[in-house]
Amino acid sequence: MSDQSDPNKPKKTIADLFQQLALAQEEEQSPAAPPKPMESYKFWKTQPVPSFDEKVESEGPIDTSKTPETVRQEPYPIHSSFEWTTLDLESDHDLDQLYELLYDHYVEDHDATFRFAYSRNFFNWALKPTGWRQDWHIGVRVKDTGRLIAFISGVPCDLTIRGRDIKSVEINFLCVHKQLRSKRLAPLLIKEVTRRVNLQNIWQALYSSGTVLPRPVSTCRYGHRPLNWSKLYEVGFSSLPPNETKASMVAKTTLGSEPKTKGWRKMEEKDISTVWKLYDAWRDRYDISQIMTKDDIKHWIYGGHQQDGKVIHTFVVEDEETKEVTDYISFYVLPFTVLQNPKHKQIGIAYLYYYASTVGLGKTNKDEENQELLKKRLKSLVNDAMIEAKKVDIDVFNALSSQDNTLFLDDLKFGAGDGFLNYYVFNYRTSHIDGGMDETDHDFGKNGSGVGVVLL
Numbered sequence: 001m002s003d004q005s006d007p008n009k010p011k012k013t014i015a016d017l018f019q020q021l022a023l024a025q026e027e028e029q030s031p032a033a034p035p036k037p038m039e040s041y042k043f044w045k046t047q048p049v050p051s052f053d054e055k056v057e058s059e060g061p062i063d064t065s066k067t068p069e070t071v072r073q074e075p076y077p078i079h080s081s082f083e084w085t086t087l088d089l090e091s092d093h094d095l096d097q098l099y100e101l102l103y104d105h106y107v108e109d110h111d112a113t114f115r116f117a118y119s120r121n122f123f124n125w126a127l128k129p130t131g132w133r134q135d136w137h138i139g140v141r142v143k144d145t146g147r148l149i150a151f152i153s154g155v156p157c158d159l160t161i162r163g164r165d166i167k168s169v170e171i172n173f174l175c176v177h178k179q180l181r182s183k184r185l186a187p188l189l190i191k192e193v194t195r196r197v198n199l200q201n202i203w204q205a206l207y208s209s210g211t212v213l214p215r216p217v218s219t220c221r222y223g224h225r226p227l228n229w230s231k232l233y234e235v236g237f238s239s240l241p242p243n244e245t246k247a248s249m250v251a252k253t254t255l256g257s258e259p260k261t262k263g264w265r266k267m268e269e270k271d272i273s274t275v276w277k278l279y280d281a282w283r284d285r286y287d288i289s290q291i292m293t294k295d296d297i298k299h300w301i302y303g304g305h306q307q308d309g310k311v312i313h314t315f316v317v318e319d320e321e322t323k324e325v326t327d328y329i330s331f332y333v334l335p336f337t338v339l340q341n342p343k344h345k346q347i348g349i350a351y352l353y354y355y356a357s358t359v360g361l362g363k364t365n366k367d368e369e370n371q372e373l374l375k376k377r378l379k380s381l382v383n384d385a386m387i388e389a390k391k392v393d394i395d396v397f398n399a400l401s402s403q404d405n406t407l408f409l410d411d412l413k414f415g416a417g418d419g420f421l422n423y424y425v426f427n428y429r430t431s432h433i434d435g436g437m438d439e440t441d442h443d444f445g446k447n448g449s450g451v452g453v454v455l456l
């Protein structure tokens with residue numbers, strides 16, 4: 001039953017829900033505290049990752065001994081009732097099976113009121129960027145029935161970490177059917193994707209998880225900004241804080257109806273080169289960032305062929321005199337399906353994606369005067385992006401404490417989430433990167449972060 005039908009049941013907060021959904025964690029935990037000693041990580045202690053207490057003397061790859069020729073050439077052995085499969089995301093059959101697996105088994109809230117509503121466009125965007133490889137869309141099927149019961153994916157994602165360029169992949173959508181949990185299938189999937197990536201002479205990978213594993217390079221916190229408070233309240237997604245009324249909450253969260261930044265418009269194909277230049281210069285601000293080619297910008301930020309505006313929405317600011325693009329900002333959309341609610345079927349969710357502004361170019365967050373200007377600029381860009389999000393039926397706008405987001409999260413009324421998102425780099429040693437939280441590790445910091453990558 002949904003919260004809606006039981007007036008005595010406390011409503012979830014947005015933070016609770018995302019903690020359960022996106023971060024797949026049971027309870028709030030301090031990002032600093034490993035949940036178990038290194039020795040208990042039966043799988044991870046065998047992998048080239050730093051242990052929790054290891055001091056970083058010099059940054060760089062951990063295991064450099066292998067070559068594609070010395071990598072195992074055949075898939076790892078798997079239980080006789082299962083078989084490896086490579087998903088063909090061009091085929092409706094495989095796309096449907098992936099959708100069903102993730103819909104039922106990826107992440108859901110505890111009383112199953114909300115589910116991620118993955119779309120074909122979303123998979124095409126997330127899993128088929130420039131240079132994608134079908135053999136990195138790895139599934140496990142039941143041999144007799146062909147049913148898909150597990151999945152893991154890799155996509156190309158070259159990185160710069162503290163000035164050093166690293167050929168790499170991003171690993172995501174690791175999922176095992178609920179009835180097959182705790183049977184060590186996850187380590188098998190991870191080893192198999194590692195093997196297939198290594199065969200391409202790539203030895204590093206970026207991934208994120210709500211789960212604490214050895215050892216995060218950084219940890220960020222989610223912020224959630226209601227855009228349609230009444231609807232969030234009606235579906236049991238938001239609670240009414242003490243000393244507030246429904247009307248006061250609506251008033252507090254209402255945005256203007258039109259963007260205010262002068263020269264604001266939707267990104268067009270002709271902007272790709274300029275946005276690319278902005279992206280590339282901007283990422284110098286961060287300790288870890290993704291290297292993007294012009295084609296990557298076309299796919300990830302412009303949205304490639306998906307110009308129906310369903311997944312990625314990007315806006316630019318064009319200087320009214322020079323006609324130069326000076327800023328861009330983007331968000332992607334991944335809604336929730338609402339189950340068992342008489343009034344609402346879906347909640348629109350947006351996630352802040354990449355942005356850049358000439359205001360911060362060539363500057364660091366040590367430059368106090370520029371930080372003030374940048375803060376003002378980002379507040380106006382994000383505010384306008386949220387107005388655009390509202391226009392496409394987004395009900396809640398999410399942003400992490402990564403990038404320079406802490407310059408606006410509090411002022412733009414993002415509430416801090418309860419969960420943390422940990423970032424990892426496989427087979428690479430690097431000292432901790434600032435995740436945008438303050439010294440208590442619980443509130444947003446004030447001066448940006450070192451994390452310039454956004455993972456889906």
Ligand SMILES: CCCCCCCCCCCCCC(=O)SCCNC(=O)CCNC(=O)[C@H](O)C(C)(C)COP(=O)(O)OP(=O)(O)OC[C@H]1O[C@@H](n2cnc3c(N)ncnc32)[C@H](O)[C@@H]1OP(=O)(O)O
Pocket residue numbers: 024040041042043044045105106107169171172173174175176177180181182183184185186187190193194197198202203204205207208209210211213426427
């Ligand atoms: C160079 C190329 C390298 C490429 C690879 C880079 C690494 C990529 C790494 C993957 C990045 C994924 C990024 C995302 O997609 S993060 C999203 C993860 N998915 C979900 O949360 C969906 C719901 N949950 C599930 O489907 C399952 O619970 C999963 C599949 C998560 C675990 O299945 P299960 O519950 O049935 O467990 P098991 O018995 O098979 O295995 C237990 C072992 O697995 C370790 N475990 C648990 N959760 C995670 C996790 N999120 N990342 C890495 N390891 C994880 C765990 O500590 C234990 O190891 P150890 O404690 O004994 O040591």
